[in-house]
Amino acid sequence: MKTPILFRATRWMILAAAVGLASATPEFGPQGDSDTADFIEMDVKADNRMIGSKVEVAVENGIATLNGTAISLEQTERAAARAMATAEIRAVVNRLRIIDPVAKDAVLAERVQQRLSKSEAIDASRIRVIVDGRKATLAGQVGSWDEQELAREIATEIPGLKEISNRLEVTFDTVRTDSAIKAQILHMVHDDPLCQGITIDVKVKDGVVSLGGEVGSPGEKDQLVHRSHVTGVTEVWADDIMVNRDLAMEGMNGKITKPSDTLRVLEDAFAADPRLKGADIQASAAGNQVTLTGTAPNDEARAAAESTARGIPGVMIVANEVRVAGGVSQPTAAISKDQRLATVVE
Template identity: 45%
Template sequence: MKIRNLAHTTRSLLALCALTITAASATPEFVPEDDAGLADFIGMTFSADERLARDSIQVSVNQGIATLTGKVATLNQAERAVERTKSVQAVRGVISEIKVASARGSDEQRAAEIARRFASSPGLGASSLTVAVRDGYAIIDGQVGTWDEQELAREIATEVPGIAIIDNRITSTGKGSRTDRTIRWQIERDIADTPLHDGLQINVSVSGGIVRLSGEVGTTGEKEQLIHRALVSGVREVKG
């Protein structure tokens, strides 16, 4: 999200510093640097991730470049595996050859499922959105009020089994207004969906567009990530 001015950013940084810093980290401190050890370590992080543990993703590493292969049920899982791998220290790059497995049901059923999820998502104004699916290729179109909703629609579509490619044609007017409930829902979702925040217990409350975060983080990097996650459309200020 584009941060409008330095003063706004500074206020948010100072506010988030109120989160308690602990010595614990969401991932083990020791990360092997040799290729074989690094591949094993990445595989262990997949096994520890409840969203990836049941998938058969193979990992190979050559000079710090990780290659991921195998099949997963959703595009969301494929992208999560890539993000989790990128977050591992000593990984210099990631090549993803992960495929999304075919799912039972018709293209029409998958399109209907995406539309249903759009309609049931508090953070998304979905009344004008359309969905078409053909052979796992989804086109989502229409107009929303904010850029965050535009990206959120794509994320929701990635969670539907059998969708391998998404063509996001949704545009934003930049004039949308968002309720506190909508803002809180999106921040909580974004935190939960980010591998770097695994294991963190962060409480989110929103009143009048002002976000309050409480909980514990392990590193300065986690604090900075949480700042960006909290600065969604409609947020006036972030407080700890």
């Protein structure tokens, strides 16, 4: 079930021809650091959701460093995901800067609130958004961990925000509807650049998810099934997911590893990031989540640690508990009365 956009298997050959990489093949991708860097740059440019960004790539010792500008946090994370899908890349140091928006903080807050309210996967009525200096804080309550992380993902789509602090409290006091579950899975597929070029059908009835369509490998199928086990799902049926090797993302082979491997790669990535000089950050991993603790010399280093952690294969959630040296951490979901809360514009 291919879509009209650039198919994943053929992107290797098309992009290789564009940058003159004679050694690049669908099976092995580009060879050498310089070719790999050029290839990633072209791959990012080929993504129609990266319009407005300018990304430069350097590769050394299997670590890709992204420099340049993007219009949103979503674009920075999308560029990192594309780099990660390239053979020989084991980690990404994401140094992309967000272009300054024309909109003021209050307008950015309204835009986030409106985007959250339009999502069928989240009950946004208990969420409030605060934006100060282009840094958004999500406060209030949601019913599940999935909604907490999804709220952050939706907020990253708003151009101009340079950081998101997710302080949503999970209450576990709601029952998710089939429509909310379906909306979350569809958002996950649509938001994942590695799903570009494939079509996945999703049906949900009484908490049972039925998936249909094509993926490139058994590993991709297993990953899709695993990620579809969101809150409220009792079972996932994937008998109608067919494996089509022409759609395989060969660069991801073997990159979804165990937590101990994740931490080793993350340590190397932190060492390669000059923004983290002087930081004392510890990381722990459990499943697809990485938790960061310790201290950073400034806000930039704290945000850099999170963006780099999100560039590690298999990491879906990053809990950033790093404190800025000399700063005072804010309690989860605490909001002072004088802070500006966004309101939904009807």
